[in-house]
Amino acid sequence: MTPRNLKYPLPRSLFPRAMLIVIVPLIALQLVVAFVFFQRHFEGVTRQMTRNIARELAVAQQVIDTSPTAEIAQLRLTNLSQPLEIALSLRAEELRPGAHRRDLFDLSGRALVAEMADLLGGQLQIDLAADRRQVDVRLQTDKGVLRAVIPRSRMTVSNPHQLLVLMTATALVLAVIALLFMRNQMKPILQLANAADAFGKGRSVPYRPAGAEEVRRAGAAFLSMRQRIERAMEQRTQMLSGVSHDLRTPLTRMKLSLAMADAMPEAREMERDVEQMEQMLNSFLAFARGDQMDEVEDVHLPALLEEMAEQARRGGGCVETDIRLEPAELPTATLRRAALARALQNLLSNATRYGSRTRLSLRTTPRAVQFIVEDDGPGVPVDRREEVMRPFIRLDSARNQDRGGGVGLGLAIAQDVARAHGGALELSDSEALGGLKAVLRLPR
Template identity: 35%
Template sequence: MLRLRDITPRGLYARSLLIILAPVLIILCLMTWYYYANHIAEVNRKLGQGIARDAALIRDACRNPAYGPGDMARIQYLLETEFTCSLPPGAVPDSALRQSFSYNDTLKSELAGRLGDDIVVGLIPNDTKLHIRFPVAGKTAEIVMDRKRALVINSHFFIVWVIFFSLLMVALAIGFLNQQVRSILRLSEAARAFGRGRDLDGFRPSGATEVRDAARAIIDMKNRLTAFAEQRTAMLAGVSHDLRTPLTRLKLTLALMPETEDMKAAESDLDDMAMMLDEYLAFARGEEGDEPGSFDLGAMVHDIVSGFGPHVPVSGPQSLSVRGRPLALKRAINNLVSNALKYASHARVTLVNGPHWAEVIVDDDGPGIPPERYEEAFRPFSRLDEARSQNVSGSGLGLTLARDTARMHGGDVRLAPSPLGGLRAILRLPH
């Protein structure tokens, strides 16, 4: 089923331009059609009727033997028309007359009603005179007049003026439309920048009242989200810092107690808690003072992977420029690589430089995750025991923080089956 949106432009500017141009073109076409089909046709018909009356008078004069040259001259003066009751020998033949011209049928129809069907109406090429010939008393009479008397020859001026003023109005509308669409595009660019964790220099509400209201709402939303993130980070840092003191006391207490299997299990739990607190503190510290800017993602990935040893190969471009928070992205990529090595014996990192996106792909040969549980893997503290070993330590925040960081930059983290047989994690960032 054909829908209107399938054949109309997608962009706001193109649609707005279509809203302006479509009515103008429709009105222009209707006006042109009405002007020529009704008004001009009626005017030419009236002119044809006037010419037919004059031609009938001239025919009657040519038939009347009582009319002499003086009478004929007086008729020519009154009708302002040249005519002769007998076509001269050197006259242009009928075949040389151009008998096809605008509204010729209308004129011939009016003349036929007065003079009969045996008439010839035509124009001499490159001349402005109209020739009308008809039989009178065995001879051929000819009327010669300026074609302005038979046709409205300047009717196209009306269309030219209509087109001129229509184009002028369209130009003014496009100029006004540019101002309105520019503010909307600027708002879209600002919202995209806010979504990637950075500010748009020089942005301020502009344009129509509704666009200004939307811009203020987006700025207010951005400020509230920034305040919420700062409060969350401060709370996480405070809680993590406060918990380290009792955790340290517990470790000292357990160290002074006799060593048993239960004591070993308790120490292992405390070690896991300490590792979780370290991750919380690292996350909190990573948010503080990490200003967005341009950096080399390729160099960062090579530096991160080199810390895991030479057994993790890296392929792709050596240099890949992106814009974002370097510390947060470094922590996210480190989480993806360390996750792969926790659950697999081999891992591989690939850099992809796309036209609009940069990707960091981490493959491993571990047990993987069923596709229907990919989204569950991103939940905080999620441990997919069927796919991953319970004996592996971790807080269950690696993928969660990686996706949170990617989305903060306008990208995302996706999971997919790996060609190595395990799991593939794809970190995508906009250029």
């Protein structure tokens, strides 16, 4: 596996990664300590105890060699068994040298067999598997096979279960302490991430830098950035509001003058021009107020959808609705109702202006909400869909301007509303109606 691929098995979140950094070395240390201890405990101590037994078996072998007959040797072995605490016997059987038996994971047994073979020679057969509480040793002599049955406890120490339990408990306690410490260290980072995410969705939640020095510095930088952005948005809104106020005064005078000059043939045309200028001014203000949105609230999605569709029908549009909720028992979402209504109104206005048939659909999942507006109009070329969502962009060749006034802010306002909620506005072709399909996707 290349270093480039090593990053993929790692957890995506910072907290599990930090826990891995703590727990993996802890486990590695425990394994190293256990390996070193067990190696010395089993092999070192087992070899020393085995040497003592080997000396006693050497004495028994010497007794056999000095006995004139096998019967006398057996009698002497019987008398020797009690003081040595070893069951000694002389058997007339065939020995299979080297045919030792032990369990696969019997670490102390491996050291025992190796030490006995070094001390007593190759004419030896040891069985550790028949009875785990005993060691069956068979040694070839000139008068037969010497069999010695030795308690296992005299040749190897018992497994240190208490030490294993202590090591495991210590590792668990250290892991819990590390978990609590890392959780406490992660809280300021999560608070900063939540504050930044909320600000990206247009909400200004209370935040106070805390935690380590580096996290505090990042939090202070975020607060400074948030203040500068909010100040810039406020200045922009105030400037455009002032411009609006200055422009509305002469527009109002013109409307009054035109109302008093109904007899003039040009009065109606000039009045329409004034109304269009006022509509353009309202669009500018709506776009300027895009960042200064209302507070979030629980919005009943099907009711909002039907309300917007009915409003478009009153304006002369042919609008059908399609609602699909998943799960059905969650018809509400926490959104900015006025801003969302303004975005849907702009999308429906575009759809009814350039198409004869419009469909407004609602799709919900536990994590997202989708408002889909489709029409049967001429649509928008694929290579210009990103461009058309920028402010003051109008595609007159594709969406005929003669069908209604507009300043190119409808899609820009809808996109701003989507981004303020942490969502997005996507344009594509409508498979059902053949025109433009606008999907306003918002997180719940």
